[in-house]
Amino acid sequence: MRDLTTLTIHELENFFNSFDQVLCDIDGVLWNIVQNIPGASDAISSLQKLGKQIITLSNNTTKSIDAYHKQLKEANFDIEKSNVVTPTPVTISYLRKNNFANKKIFVLGTTVLKDALKEAGFVLADNGPDRIEETCHQFASLSSDDDDDVAAVIVDLDLNINYVNLQKGVSYLQKPEVEFLCGARDEKNTFGKKNHFVLGPGNFVKILENTTGRDAIGMAKRSRCMNEYLMEKFQMGKDPSRVLLIGDSISEDMVFAAQCTYQKLLVLSGLSTVSDLEKWAFPEEYKPDFYVESLKTVHELIEKVFGTKL
Numbered sequence: 001m002r003d004l005t006t007l008t009i010h011e012l013e014n015f016f017n018s019f020d021q022v023l024c025d026i027d028g029v030l031w032n033i034v035q036n037i038p039g040a041s042d043a044i045s046s047l048q049k050l051g052k053q054i055i056t057l058s059n060n061t062t063k064s065i066d067a068y069h070k071q072l073k074e075a076n077f078d079i080e081k082s083n084v085v086t087p088t089p090v091t092i093s094y095l096r097k098n099n100f101a102n103k104k105i106f107v108l109g110t111t112v113l114k115d116a117l118k119e120a121g122f123v124l125a126d127n128g129p130d131r132i133e134e135t136c137h138q139f140a141s142l143s144s145d146d147d148d149d150v151a152a153v154i155v156d157l158d159l160n161i162n163y164v165n166l167q168k169g170v171s172y173l174q175k176p177e178v179e180f181l182c183g184a185r186d187e188k189n190t191f192g193k194k195n196h197f198v199l200g201p202g203n204f205v206k207i208l209e210n211t212t213g214r215d216a217i218g219m220a221k222r223s224r225c226m227n228e229y230l231m232e233k234f235q236m237g238k239d240p241s242r243v244l245l246i247g248d249s250i251s252e253d254m255v256f257a258a259q260c261t262y263q264k265l266l267v268l269s270g271l272s273t274v275s276d277l278e279k280w281a282f283p284e285e286y287k288p289d290f291y292v293e294s295l296k297t298v299h300e301l302i303e304k305v306f307g308t309k310l
């Protein structure tokens with residue numbers, strides 16, 4: 001684990017020549033929620049000038065691929081729409097490959113996720129009402145109102161989640177033939193404010209897992225399905241040592257890169273701090289190969305090494 005700025009010119013040249021594809025996390029690397037990170041678009045553009053393929057990645061399904069692409073464009077990132085990856089396209093690909101085309105899906109997730117699934121041709125089961133009469137009788141009657149055609153349950157960030165819909169998920173998942181998929185498993189998230197946590201969707205995945213004794217199949221970063229999707233779509237990982245993952249989270253990005261045996265660059269513009277590096281509390285294999293303050297530094301280093309050749 002080295003500060004990228006301490007490398008000699010020769011070492012930097014070797015580093016920048018050591019990868020062809022960059023898997024770049026979005027939140028905390030390119031921007032923090034709505035605030036762009038200064039220098040990030042320059043860095044992506046200089047990596048592209050060096051011939052690197054850039055694939056951007058987020059676990060956030062509250063935003064559509066179109067919305068991400070638009071926001072990237074507005075922030076001066078020249079990224080193809082097909083190079084924006086979230087658990088949504090991974091889920092669609094998984095459902096298609098596993099023949100869920102004519103089967104019903106029950107979704108605990110945002111309208112954005114549901115719309116993307118519908119647009120991809122999937123039929124969604126109805127969710128329960130937003131409010132019910134607060135009696136056990138009413139709850140019992142709604143909970144037993146199952147749709148027999150449901151073949152899969154998907155749990156992701158659902159900002160309007162409620163007891164009835166969680167129970168519906170529990171009811172469907174008691175049938176072993178019903179597939180159980182999930183998006184991000186974070187139990188805590190930060191929304192741009194360090195040291196202030198918000199409730200992550202992983203807690204709800206756990207509720208369903210604990211209640212039904214089943215394990216959800218992950219579609220987000222750190223999951224086998226996400227890795228397979230990246231491999232199929234971008235031939236990423238044919239030679240994993242020639243992929244660089246840039247991320248701001250140790251527990252998500254660095255772990256995912258370690259699992260896929262990609263090279264790891266940690267930026268300190270999002271979740272992680274210098275003190276996380278100094279008081280390392282994770283297994284050794286998750287340590288980044290290099291770290292930098294932000295992508296701005298990456299841009300400056302590329303200019304320093306390749307300036308006249310770019």
Ligand SMILES: [Mg+2]
Binds near residue numbers: 026270
């Ligand atoms: Mg991030």
